Amino acid sequence: MTPVTIAVVNDYPLVVSGLARLLAGDERVRVVELVLGTGPESDPDIVLFDAFGCLDRLGGDIAELRRGTPGGRFVVYSWNADERLVRTALDTGADGYLSKRVDGRELVDALLRIHAGETVVIGGEVAEGREPGDWPGHDAGLTAREAEVLALITQGLTNEGIAAQCHLSINSVKTYIRSAYRKIGVERRAEAILWGVEHGFLQPRPWRVPTGL
Amino acid sequence: MTPVTIAVVNDYPLVVSGLARLLAGDERVRVVELVLGTGPESDPDIVLFDAFGCLDRLGGDIAELRRGTPGGRFVVYSWNADERLVRTALDTGADGYLSKRVDGRELVDALLRIHAGETVVIGGEVAEGREPGDWPGHDAGLTAREAEVLALITQGLTNEGIAAQCHLSINSVKTYIRSAYRKIGVERRAEAILWGVEHGFLQPRPWRVPTGL
DNA sequence: GCGCACCTCACCCCTGAGGATGATTCCATC
DNA sequence: GATGGAATCATCCTCAGGGGTGAGGTGCGC
Numbered sequence: 001m002t003p004v005t006i007a008v009v010n011d012y013p014l015v016v017s018g019l020a021r022l023l024a025g026d027e028r029v030r031v032v033e034l035v036l037g038t039g040p041e042s043d044p045d046i047v048l049f050d051a052f053g054c055l056d057r058l059g060g061d062i063a064e065l066r067r068g069t070p071g072g073r074f075v076v077y078s079w080n081a082d083e084r085l086v087r088t089a090l091d092t093g094a095d096g097y098l099s100k101r102v103d104g105r106e107l108v109d110a111l112l113r114i115h116a117g118e119t120v121v122i123g124g125e126v127a128e129g130r131e132p133g134d135w136p137g138h139d140a141g142l143t144a145r146e147a148e149v150l151a152l153i154t155q156g157l158t159n160e161g162i163a164a165q166c167h168l169s170i171n172s173v174k175t176y177i178r179s180a181y182r183k184i185g186v187e188r189r190a191e192a193i194l195w196g197v198e199h200g201f202l203q204p205r206p207w208r209v210p211t212g213l
Numbered sequence: 214m215t216p217v218t219i220a221v222v223n224d225y226p227l228v229v230s231g232l233a234r235l236l237a238g239d240e241r242v243r244v245v246e247l248v249l250g251t252g253p254e255s256d257p258d259i260v261l262f263d264a265f266g267c268l269d270r271l272g273g274d275i276a277e278l279r280r281g282t283p284g285g286r287f288v289v290y291s292w293n294a295d296e297r298l299v300r301t302a303l304d305t306g307a308d309g310y311l312s313k314r315v316d317g318r319e320l321v322d323a324l325l326r327i328h329a330g331e332t333v334v335i336g337g338e339v340a341e342g343r344e345p346g347d348w349p350g351h352d353a354g355l356t357a358r359e360a361e362v363l364a365l366i367t368q369g370l371t372n373e374g375i376a377a378q379c380h381l382s383i384n385s386v387k388t389y390i391r392s393a394y395r396k397i398g399v400e401r402r403a404e405a406i407l408w409g410v411e412h413g414f415l416q417p418r419p420w421r422v423p424t425g426l
Numbered sequence: 427g428c429g430c431a432c433c434t435c436a437c438c439c440c441t442g443a444g445g446a447t448g449a450t451t452c453c454a455t456c
Numbered sequence: 457g458a459t460g461g462a463a464t465c466a467t468c469c470t471c472a473g474g475g476g477t478g479a480g481g482t483g484c485g486c
Contacts (some may be wrong), residue, residue, distance in 0.1 A: 368438095371442070371443090372442070372443070373442085387443080387444070387445095390443085390444075391444065391445070391446095394444085399441090400444090401444090402443070402444090
């Protein structure tokens with residue numbers, strides 16, 4: 001029997017390596033790395049994503065990848081398994097949600113069940129306190145929407161881009177931005193971006209083309 | 214030569230495995246896992262901690278562990294390399310701060326330097342001494358003025374602020390900005406800031422406390 | 427029921443940011 | 457001494473970004 005191929009998308013080497021090692025002993029699964037936008041992809045059975053708290057982009061990404069990998073299953077794989085994030089992820093087309101806290105046997109089991117067609121959520125409850133189920137910026141009093149919009153600002157999108165990405169009117173986007181600015185104590189987009197950078201809103205982004213050079 | 218022993222304290226299997234695998238090819242280092250409060254510990258050379266954002270307990274933990282491992286080096290190993298966290302960690306007794314985003318060679322290098330007695334911070338924005346004629350962005354074809362203006366943009370200043378800071382007319386500032394944008398291949402200030410962040414233009418600076426709440 | 431927080435959107439208004447273009451003065455280099 | 461890059465500034469124009477305000481809808485808790 002050929003192993004189930006698990007692809008990790010756009011995540012850090014530490015995570016990719018860790019997953020590979022956690023699954024290394026089991027011949028039923030096999031881990032590959034996947035970087036968006038780098039030409040012809042392999043054809044994995046399961047694609048693991050970390051949306052890093054920004055789930056709106058996720059829907060689009062999944063839709064796009066699904067075109068290339070029709071039979072694939074798309075699963076959010078994140079440190080943050082906040083209930084609302086889980087729900088949003090499933091609503092936007094994810095086939096499952098796995099916490100990065102999940103260990104070997106349970107993880108393999110979940111992956112196999114996902115491959116079999118189940119929708120699996122593991123890690124939905126916060127088990128042990130540390131790093132509670134917060135989206136980034138939650139402790140600054142940001143609502144999920146505000147954090148989301150801030151995350152997109154931190155990624156360099158324009159208001160219009162954010163509106164398109166989130167399926168919102170540009171006026172709503174502005175409203176969230178203003179309200180977020182007030183909460184994090186900034187006045188300009190530039191400051192908001194720096195705040196985002198310093199608070200972990202910045203995704204690892206191998207898909208961003210380094211210009212020039 | 215015996216390898217430098219790296220202990221990961223109380224972290225998730227994904228992280229421990231990932232680190233072990235990232236360092237697996239190098240005989241100069243060796244990874245072990247460490248769980249606090251489980252009897253006699255091994256005697257690692259370097260202890261990696263994730264305080265998960267709550268640094269208040271870190272000082273105590275380090276002090277306690279240091280009693281058991283007198284020669285050991287204690288390093289915070291975290292996803293979040295926020296400046297303030299870095300500074301607090303160093304102030305409370307950490308010997309270094311490593312971002313979990315850091316990859317293989319850089320990571321090994323950092324660990325060896327830490328073992329040699331250096332205090333190493335990687336992943337936070339640390340300004341290191343630069344040679345004259347080696348301003349950041351020089352290799353992208355930026356002139357010194359353009360780089361200077363970009364650096365100030367990256368720090369969140371407005372055009373007017375930059376003009377004041379550099380004793381320039383606001384029109385000159387705009388000219389440099391446009392020219393710099395063309396060279397680094399961006400169109401918006403937001404993108405320029407991200408470019409700056411990714412190219413080391415960000416200077417450490419105290420951040421304002423969010424108002425209200 | 428009432429209040430409250432959040433999500434959503436609209437309208438107005440103003441300023442900052444950015445593009446295009448051109449001028450001047452240096453200074454190095456060919 | 458001509459060419460070219462850089463630094464410096466100006467003028468004109470456009471629009472994205474941001475503030476203020478109000479308002480309808482939902483869902484939750486008291």
